[in-house]
Amino acid sequence: MVRIAVVTWANRKQYRVVLERYFRIRYDIYVKRRQWRAVARPINIEMDAFDTEHAIYLLALDSLGKIVGGSRLVPTLQPHLLGDVFPGLASDGPPRAPDIFEWTRFFISPALRGRGGPSPVAGVVLCGLLEVALRLGIRQISVVCEAFWPKRLRALGWSVAELGDVLQHEDGDIVALLIDVTPEAIASTRRAYDIHGPILSDAAASP
Template sequence: MFKIHIINWSNRKAYEGPLEHHFRLRHQIYIGERNWRQIERPIPLEIDAFDNEHAIYLLGIDDNGHVCGGSRLVPTLKPHLLSDIFPMLADGGNPRDQDIFEWTRVFVAPSLRKPGEPSLAAGIVLCGLLEAALVLRIRQISVVCEVFWLNRLERLGWPVTRLGPAIDHPDGAVIALLIQVTEAALASSRAVYGLDDVSVLAASQLKDSQGSEPPAIAVQV
């Protein structure tokens, strides 16, 4: 269907078209569909303060160059959503380290969703997150998300810790979670979505993502 490409500051020039397409999809989904007025801008691109040189994008791109889904990773040693916008969600302290990244802006293109049943596209995006994290040697992932994500990720077999209380927000009740990145979580997610032993990463990206200089130390589906 599509493969996940790891895009960082060093290779972004090769992905200018897909990156713009993904910003447009984010606008369509988060503002057009989900009515997140807190992030609305006068242009049809959803871009925030964390879309900077430190961001790593995990974009699902098909053979025709179309963006099918994706998400974003931000290094927790840099400003990020939990540290700068929602510190109250981590009442025991916000975990920050060079191998802890924050996960944000997960999406699947509307045409690939299957309401009421698991979506293969969603499975590729979620497995791609874990597989990319393992490749990039990311040990933990923090996330600010709607409360339903806790049960959803636990059902996939992800080791998840809740960092604090839920709070009401204009765009819905949200909580903060800390996810342990493990091979077991990847294996169980692959099994749920029928992706057993199948890598969802674009082969050409594996070498780039492990070059001599690592990436900057780095939701409704």
């Protein structure tokens, strides 16, 4: 069984070992496998300018406590990828508000990615993302992502607005999106991944 651990600045010490592993997995995925040159470092840890006390980490853990997926939320009133690195992706300027957070660093363990079908762990992380956002009062999520993501997210029943044109980037074509956080999106994502009921426990409701 996979569960979502919500890690914040307040409870980070409880997850110290898991968080270190999380940053090493990010290095393996983004630097070694995807070869994102912009985030390469001389150490086997991938951290960027937005891994601050404001970041909220969603870690998908299996029954043994092993990380099998992850994601990150950052408030848009703080420095974030769209606002500070790729503002030109948003034609009318990057959206910033107390109830808009940016979504980054979504990944699934390579060994668990679906072959010829959706990964069950992806469904857990995506549902967990929306559930956490809804419980925190987050109205919308912005994201800088590969250009194929709008079609995939709309297929899940998500309301997605493209904020500007696709940018040809050295690490792949990217686009900025603004996503509505709604109970309907959670319900349709659960149906798509055959998930019955909430991903988060009451203990994870107030990170």
